[in-house]
Amino acid sequence: MSDTTTRNTTDFGLALVEAGYLFPTGIQGVLGRSSNYAAIANGLNALVDAWGADLGATGIQFPPVVNRATFEETNYVQSFPDLMGAIHVFTGGNKEHAELMRRSESGKDWSDLLEMADVFLASAACHPVYPMCTGTLPSEGKYFNVFSYCFRHEPSEDPARMQTFQMHEIVFVGTPEEAQEHRDAGLEVGISILRRLGLDMDVIPANDPFFGRLGTAMAKGQLDEVLKLEGTTPIGSPDHQVAIISGNCHRDHFGSPFSIETADGAVAHSACVAFGVDRITLALLWNHGLDLDRWPAEVREALTL
Amino acid sequence: MSDTTTRNTTDFGLALVEAGYLFPTGIQGVLGRSSNYAAIANGLNALVDAWGADLGATGIQFPPVVNRATFEETNYVQSFPDLMGAIHVFTGGNKEHAELMRRSESGKDWSDLLEMADVFLASAACHPVYPMCTGTLPSEGKYFNVFSYCFRHEPSEDPARMQTFQMHEIVFVGTPEEAQEHRDAGLEVGISILRRLGLDMDVIPANDPFFGRLGTAMAKGQLDEVLKLEGTTPIGSPDHQVAIISGNCHRDHFGSPFSIETADGAVAHSACVAFGVDRITLALLWNHGLDLDRWPAEVREALTL
Numbered sequence: 001m002s003d004t005t006t007r008n009t010t011d012f013g014l015a016l017v018e019a020g021y022l023f024p025t026g027i028q029g030v031l032g033r034s035s036n037y038a039a040i041a042n043g044l045n046a047l048v049d050a051w052g053a054d055l056g057a058t059g060i061q062f063p064p065v066v067n068r069a070t071f072e073e074t075n076y077v078q079s080f081p082d083l084m085g086a087i088h089v090f091t092g093g094n095k096e097h098a099e100l101m102r103r104s105e106s107g108k109d110w111s112d113l114l115e116m117a118d119v120f121l122a123s124a125a126c127h128p129v130y131p132m133c134t135g136t137l138p139s140e141g142k143y144f145n146v147f148s149y150c151f152r153h154e155p156s157e158d159p160a161r162m163q164t165f166q167m168h169e170i171v172f173v174g175t176p177e178e179a180q181e182h183r184d185a186g187l188e189v190g191i192s193i194l195r196r197l198g199l200d201m202d203v204i205p206a207n208d209p210f211f212g213r214l215g216t217a218m219a220k221g222q223l224d225e226v227l228k229l230e231g232t233t234p235i236g237s238p239d240h241q242v243a244i245i246s247g248n249c250h251r252d253h254f255g256s257p258f259s260i261e262t263a264d265g266a267v268a269h270s271a272c273v274a275f276g277v278d279r280i281t282l283a284l285l286w287n288h289g290l291d292l293d294r295w296p297a298e299v300r301e302a303l304t305l
Numbered sequence: 306m307s308d309t310t311t312r313n314t315t316d317f318g319l320a321l322v323e324a325g326y327l328f329p330t331g332i333q334g335v336l337g338r339s340s341n342y343a344a345i346a347n348g349l350n351a352l353v354d355a356w357g358a359d360l361g362a363t364g365i366q367f368p369p370v371v372n373r374a375t376f377e378e379t380n381y382v383q384s385f386p387d388l389m390g391a392i393h394v395f396t397g398g399n400k401e402h403a404e405l406m407r408r409s410e411s412g413k414d415w416s417d418l419l420e421m422a423d424v425f426l427a428s429a430a431c432h433p434v435y436p437m438c439t440g441t442l443p444s445e446g447k448y449f450n451v452f453s454y455c456f457r458h459e460p461s462e463d464p465a466r467m468q469t470f471q472m473h474e475i476v477f478v479g480t481p482e483e484a485q486e487h488r489d490a491g492l493e494v495g496i497s498i499l500r501r502l503g504l505d506m507d508v509i510p511a512n513d514p515f516f517g518r519l520g521t522a523m524a525k526g527q528l529d530e531v532l533k534l535e536g537t538t539p540i541g542s543p544d545h546q547v548a549i550i551s552g553n554c555h556r557d558h559f560g561s562p563f564s565i566e567t568a569d570g571a572v573a574h575s576a577c578v579a580f581g582v583d584r585i586t587l588a589l590l591w592n593h594g595l596d597l598d599r600w601p602a603e604v605r606e607a608l609t610l
Contacts, residue, residue, distance in 0.1 A: 023433075025436075026375065030368060031368070034363075035354065035364030035366075038364075059340030059343075060337040063467075064469060065369075065426075066335070072409060077405065077406065078406060081395040081397075082395055084395065085370075085422065086393045086419055087456075088391045088416065088419075089458045090386040090389065093517070094517045097386055100382065101383060104377060104382050111420060111421040116393075116414065117458060119390075128337060151369075212402055213399050
């Protein structure tokens with residue numbers, strides 16, 4: 001268990017700021033990370049990269065913004081509209097700019113002087129992979145090892161609920177059976193990486209916060225069909241279980257809109273094992289304490305700290 | 306000189322995609338980076354981190370979004386409105402969501418159903434540093450070693466003009482004399498790092514693309530007062546000189562709006578040396594070729610490749 005003395009996640013967040021791991025920016029869930037914090041996160045990323053290399057996965061770091069057309073095809077707009085971040089840009093001339101400046105300086109709304117761009121903030125690291133797979137897959141399917149900063153608009157004092165956070169995923173696209181196998185066996189590999197880092201892990205069915213009236217049915221479907229499993233561990237308080245890894249069976253959720261076919265001509269399925277890099281970093285700090293020198297030697301070694 | 310055979314930057318971009326260093330996403334200037342590409346970038350980041358450590362700089366990785374209030378204080382809205390990226394979010398209920406879905410599915414504009422968030426896409430890695438300095442500085446000033454993904458809305462086929470790119474800066478905040486000294490001596494340190502990596506570097510006064518009628522005067526002032534210097538090197542073609550590092554003397558541009566004072570009560574000045582991590586990675590690939598195994602041994606060693 002933790003040797004930190006905080007009793008709730010807000011206190012834990014304050015302790016991390018006090019110890020210089022996180023830097024507030026004045027906005028809940030938008031935080032700078034110290035070099036020490038980044039070293040822990042990068043140690044974890046290297047372990048996931050090593051797994052990806054074993055699988056022969058194509059490794060890609062995606063930027064934090066994605067093609068809006070791709071984003072709209074993922075159905076995220078339907079399922080989680082309250083979490084997404086659209087990007088709006090200014091395309092006016094001198095006259096519109098003068099009006100924009102007048103409003104900005106007097107604290108008035110200037111959002112209608114902008115227009116929606118053809119890019120969107122990334123909501124998940126794996127989204128850009130699917131349009132890259134359009135067409136027919138090789139018979140063994142395809143593995144990807146992808147990383148990006150993601151954005152979800154859910155301001156919170158809880159350091160484990162950042163608005164802008166790092167996600168690292170091992171994705172498989174192929175036959176339904178192999179996709180299910182990747183979700184199940186792959187999640188076990190991921191959990192074993194985290195257990196070796198000293199984290200107590202539980203695995204439970206995920207219950208994502210689908211939006212609104214339609215969302216209730218979608219959440220029930222996700223649970224009933226056990227499409228997504230989460231690995232949880234305490235962060236900030238012994239009874240505050242947080243999902244730090246998930247295994248998600250997408251079925252044809254991406255294969256169908258992005259026209260991906262298996263070698264025998266069926267609609268491809270996909271699955272991912274997603275590591276919440278920031279949450280895992282926080283869980284390690286909660287579990288092993290804020291003094292890196294006192295972390296267990298085998299954990300320091302595994303993370304090359 | 307380069308052993309690549311491309312004659313212009315568009316060809317060089319295609320060669321990088323062909324060789325698997327960059328992955329197109331369907332949007333100009335929004336590109337995935339391969340593991341090899343990331344290894345080069347990270348090798349450079351480690352060299353900048355080592356310099357930051359020598360200076361006793363506080364190291365911070367910032368996320369790709371910043372506090373909107375901070376962004377508006379930096380004057381970026383006035384100088385480069387055409388490059389910025391605002392973030393808009395959905396805060397409606399079931400009824401508004403239904404309308405949003407109707408419009409999204411029929412390809413109609415749904416931007417007016419969103420509202421401007423209190424976060425903005427980062428335009429420069431150093432912006433979040435200044436509100437952290439509000440108040441009185443220690444007598445020796447403060448150094449920061451900061452990194453973030455930045456966004457500038459300028460779609461282009463040129464791989465050296467990405468919309469979303471990585472910036473790594475060594476920032477100083479303190480007296481006017483020390484800030485000027487950091488810009489001048491610090492830029493030389495940065496240039497020497499790049500020369501050791503085998504890049505031919507020229508240093509010229511910068512001529513930033515300030516927007517509109519007012520911008521013409523601002524650009525002239527920047528040039529006349531030599532506030533910003535750029536280190537350039539060819540990318541993609543021998544005569545395509547690209548700025549890959551800059552030294553920028555901000556004077557009181559940030560000290561004044563963010564109420565930063567030196568130990569003796571004067572308005573603080575600031576300066577930064579900014580490494581364009583993606584452009585430097587591209588310059589190295591252009592200069593040393595697309596086969597990492599054939600790069601000079603001393604460059605591979607410096608980048609721990």
